[in-house]
Amino acid sequence: MKTTGLITRRRAIVAGLASIGGLVAARMPRDLPPSYGNLLRMGDTLTYATHRALLPAHSLVREYSLGDLTSFPATGTTNPAVSVKSALGEEYRKLQAGAFADWRLVVEGRVARPRAFSLAELKQLPARTQITRHTCEEGWTAIGQWTGVPLSHVLDAVGILPTARFVVLHSVDDWVDSLDLIDALHPQTILAYGMNGGDLPIAHGAPVRLRLERQIGYKSMKYVRRLVVSDEFDDGGMSGSIRNGWAWYNGI
Amino acid sequence: MDDAGGHARWVRVSHWIGTASVLVLAVTGVLILMVHPRLYWGEAGNDLTPAFLELPISRNHQHGGWEAPRPFFARAGAPVSASRTFDIFNQNGWGRSLHFLAAWVLVVPGAIYLLTGLLGGHFRSRVWPAASELAPRAVWRHVVDHLRLRIPPATGGPRYNVLQKIAYSSVLFAAAPLMVLTGLAMSPAIGAALPWLPRLFGGYQSARTIHFFAFVALVLFVLVHVVMVAASGFRRQMRAMTVGE
Numbered sequence: 001m002k003t004t005g006l007i008t009r010r011r012a013i014v015a016g017l018a019s020i021g022g023l024v025a026a027r028m029p030r031d032l033p034p035s036y037g038n039l040l041r042m043g044d045t046l047t048y049a050t051h052r053a054l055l056p057a058h059s060l061v062r063e064y065s066l067g068d069l070t071s072f073p074a075t076g077t078t079n080p081a082v083s084v085k086s087a088l089g090e091e092y093r094k095l096q097a098g099a100f101a102d103w104r105l106v107v108e109g110r111v112a113r114p115r116a117f118s119l120a121e122l123k124q125l126p127a128r129t130q131i132t133r134h135t136c137e138e139g140w141t142a143i144g145q146w147t148g149v150p151l152s153h154v155l156d157a158v159g160i161l162p163t164a165r166f167v168v169l170h171s172v173d174d175w176v177d178s179l180d181l182i183d184a185l186h187p188q189t190i191l192a193y194g195m196n197g198g199d200l201p202i203a204h205g206a207p208v209r210l211r212l213e214r215q216i217g218y219k220s221m222k223y224v225r226r227l228v229v230s231d232e233f234d235d236g237g238m239s240g241s242i243r244n245g246w247a248w249y250n251g252i
Numbered sequence: 253m254d255d256a257g258g259h260a261r262w263v264r265v266s267h268w269i270g271t272a273s274v275l276v277l278a279v280t281g282v283l284i285l286m287v288h289p290r291l292y293w294g295e296a297g298n299d300l301t302p303a304f305l306e307l308p309i310s311r312n313h314q315h316g317g318w319e320a321p322r323p324f325f326a327r328a329g330a331p332v333s334a335s336r337t338f339d340i341f342n343q344n345g346w347g348r349s350l351h352f353l354a355a356w357v358l359v360v361p362g363a364i365y366l367l368t369g370l371l372g373g374h375f376r377s378r379v380w381p382a383a384s385e386l387a388p389r390a391v392w393r394h395v396v397d398h399l400r401l402r403i404p405p406a407t408g409g410p411r412y413n414v415l416q417k418i419a420y421s422s423v424l425f426a427a428a429p430l431m432v433l434t435g436l437a438m439s440p441a442i443g444a445a446l447p448w449l450p451r452l453f454g455g456y457q458s459a460r461t462i463h464f465f466a467f468v469a470l471v472l473f474v475l476v477h478v479v480m481v482a483a484s485g486f487r488r489q490m491r492a493m494t495v496g497e
Contacts, residue, residue, distance in 0.1 A: 009367075009368075009371045009372065010368075012371075013364060013367045013368065013371070016367075017360065017363060017364070039353065040346055040349040040350060040353060041349065042353075043349055043350075043352050043353030043356050044349055044352065046356055047352055047356075051441050051442075055441055055442065055444075055445040056445055059444040059445045060444060061440060061443065061444040062443070062444075062447055062450075064295075068295070068296075069324070069331050070296045070297075070298070070300075070301055070331050071298065071300035071301050071321070071331040071332045071333065071334075072298070072300070072324075072331065072332075072333050073298050073299055073300055073318075073333070073334060073335075073336060074333055074334065074335040074336065075335075075336045078335035078336070079335075133295055133296060133440075133456060135438075135440050135456065136288075136298075137287075137344050137348060138287045138288045138340070138342065138344065139284065139285070139287060139288030139290075139460065140288050140290070140297060140298035140299065141295065141296045141297060141298065141456050141457060142296055142298050142300075143295065143296045195324075196324040196325070196331075197324075197325075198324070201322075201333060203333060203335045204333065213440065213444070214440050214441045214444050215440060215441065216440065244345070245345035245346060246345045247345075247348065247349050250348075251439060251440060251441030251442075252352055252438075252439040252440075252441065252442070
């Protein structure tokens with residue numbers, strides 16, 4: 001009788017684990033980012049698939065009050081006019097001198113109406129202000145207030161095609177990154193032009209940066225200049241996170 | 253329960269999968285900590301806010317490479333922004349991914365181990381200390397014996413003495429769950445889906461600080477564990493936990 005009990009328990013455990021595995025497998029995103037046969041990135045891909053399968057698509061991160069704002073380090077590129085040695089850096093210096101009046105955000109790719117938005121045009125779209133925690137992969141966190149246009153409004157304005165699956169972002173400091181549509185259409189995913197009640201400072205990505213609140217800080221790209229809607233995963237080549245040794249999905 | 257057979261096979265397999273995973277987690281955990289060797293309490297903490305504890309590890313310790321801070325608001329004590337000028341030590345590109353990979357290695361064997369141990373009575377009958385064993389006088393006698401290194405010879409598995417039971421139970425039912433929960437609490441995606449989890453620990457940075465102290469406790473456990481294995485008969489114990497007896 002004891003032996004029978006043990007086998008039943010073992011079967012119950014196996015069945016339980018198998019059904020969780022089956023649930024993950026069934027709800028996995030159809031298009032997983034390639035792991036390049038790299039064991040490390042397979043772990044990241046497993047995390048991505050599990051988060052997408054088990055976590056709600058539109059859960060919101062915690063929003064704080066004004067009294068919670070903290071000091072906020074600026075890391076990575078903090079002024080492309082100085083540190084970016086290509087034509088993009090020179091162009092940025094001129095745009096900055098003109099208070100970004102001539103700055104444009106190009107939105108193209110798999111969209112019905114490709115378009116270049118000026119800063120004023122972005123500000124005419126419905127705005128969202130959120131006070132959220134920036135979680136840096138280094139281990140520090142900071143709370144800031146961000147004002148901007150939800151990326152979903154920008155994508156609505158250009159009309160993404162039904163086959164679209166990713167939004168690829170290009171920055172002035174030559175970084176390329178991408179989001180799946182669950183993150184891109186998330187209500188707290190915004191193109192921020194304001195921080196803590198003022199214009200977005202140069203050091204924090206002026207004139208426009210991404211805020212992607214359910215992932216680690218480096219996914220919130222600073223100095224965004226171009227969005228490309230894509231049907232396929234684009235690793236960004238030599239400018240992408242993967243070739244530079246970083247995980248593509250970092251909700252963990 | 254029959255304890256003549258030494259460690260059950262599922263215990264031996266779980267032990268070594270756990271060992272490999274925890275070793276990688278510990279090394280990569282220190283690597284990650286070296287990138288920002290400052291601990292805080294609450295939700296937020298960074299180089300521009302006071303630390304609860306600063307660890308003198310890696311060149312990032314008190315590097316001071318910051319431009320002059322600029323306040324966000326025109327009032328005394330307002331939060332500031334400052335640009336970093338220091339080229340920090342940072343191997344998190346692979347360190348974090350390897351940390352999470354090692355954690356994944358533990359998920360399925362860990363779940364099987366915990367369920368089997370709970371449902372099969374292994375934890376209740378062999379690991380969890382019985383009330384009768386916890387008499388202060390008896391526990392104290394064991395402590396004194398251990399401190400004098402009067403270690404009973406290896407039995408090659410259960411039965412465990414009360415100090416072993418206390419140590420294994422603390423790891424299995426306190427430190428390990430705390431490690432997993434504080435780890436998950438630091439994930440921005442999981443924090444959005446399960447907001448009670450970071451709140452349970454008082455915020456992201458509190459969870460990170462608890463994660464660190466649980467790591468310290470686990471390292472101390474492993475050190476004492478290895479010393480005890482050596483003191484009680486290393487060859488016999490290793491045989492018992494590998495090929496079994």
